[in-house]
Amino acid sequence: MNNYLLRGIGVLATVGALSLLAFSLPSGGEARGDGGDDRMPRLTHAAWQQECASCHLAYPPAMLPRASWRRIMGGLDRHFGEDASLDPATQADILGFLEANAADSGNSRMGSRVMQGMDLHHPPLRITETRWFVRKHDEVPHAAWSRKSVGSAANCAACHRQADAGAFDDDTVRIPK
Ligand code: HEC
Ligand code: HEC
Incomplete structure (x- = not known):
């Protein structure tokens, strides 16, 4: 494998890991256990x-x-x-x-x-x-x-x-x- 290809794979792997991380982080209002005293858990019903x-x-x-x-x-x-x-x-x-x-x-x-x-x-x-x-x-x-x-x-x-x-x-x- 040449150098470019290796570097390419490295970049792709990093991007992949970062987006996985982004998806596993809670986004927006947390469903349970609110962030602070004054921020309510976001509820829908x-x-x-x-x-x-x-x-x-x-x-x-x-x-x-x-x-x-x-x-x-x-x-x-x-x-x-x-x-x-x-x-x-x-x-x-x-x-x-x-x-x-x-x-x-x-x-x-x-x-x-x-x-x-x-x-x-x-x-x-x-x-x-x-x-x-x-x-x-x-x-x-x-x-x-x-x-x-x-x-x-x-x-x-x-x-x-x-x-x-x-x-x-x-x-x-x-x-x-
Ligand atoms: C006349 C204006 C006014 C109205 C109406 C009002 N509030 Fe407040 N509220 C305030 C002010 C001013 C504070 C103080 C903010 C501070 O000191 O951080 C406060 C503080 C709060 C806090 C605490 C926030 C913190 O940072 O600790 C909560 C929770 C809250 N109000 C909920 C309510 C709810 C629920 C209602 C309606 C049932 C309501 N308020 C009606 C003006 C109002
Ligand atoms: C037809 C209009 C109407 C509907 C629909 C309604 N409410 Fe109310 N509600 C009121 C009025 C009027 C007040 C008194 C507001 C005031 O004192 O300024 C009130 C007050 C309240 C209060 C007390 C607020 C406070 O701390 O002073 C609660 C709690 C409440 N409603 C819950 C509910 C719930 C739960 C529902 C749905 C099942 C509901 N309401 C549907 C008209 C309504």
Whole structure:
């Protein structure tokens, strides 16, 4: 074999190894075990995305414990002043998904933080009522919550510009005027 051919094979082998490496590295959002406190594992679930993201953000399951999701899904006909009821099969499907990824499912680091100081005897109906949420937002000026551009604390996306993609870090947050 001549020198060129050998070198050629060497290059090809290196490229091959590199692309294998690239494929074996996790790309984009990691499915389980999120990267940090504020980056949610990227989750997809057809019914959840269709039914729970029409009026507001599809709130990350890891932000409430299973008991909370059970309460919420059990009262969709009286959901914060709205009728968000679903057929029983869809309701059960979504609840299963929420429970599997809930704060106390052990599936995310954010979930473990959310569980710190959680009172499971009184599972909250709102993320915004959890101690975790209040603690994370103690620097937000009181008046900001009721600003017209925000509306309510539940309107995460008003400040967290990439909340839809599961990003709640300080790089993507801005309180609107
Ligand atoms: C018909 C509209 C509608 C649909 C559909 C809907 N919601 Fe809501 N949801 C609301 C409203 C209104 C609020 C109260 C928002 C506020 O306080 O500003 C709310 C609030 C919430 C909150 C509390 C937010 C917080 O921390 O304050 C959770 C959790 C929630 N919804 C979950 C769900 C889930 C899960 C589904 C899908 C099964 C769903 N919602 C579908 C209208 C809806
Ligand atoms: C009025 C604006 C506003 C709204 C609405 C809001 N947040 Fe925040 N959020 C902030 C600010 C400001 C911070 C602090 C950022 C920092 O200090 O890094 C923050 C911090 C956070 C953090 C912690 C990020 C970190 O780096 O530790 C999480 C998670 C979070 N918010 C989730 C939510 C969720 C979920 C909702 C809706 C239920 C929400 N926020 C609604 C402004 C808001």
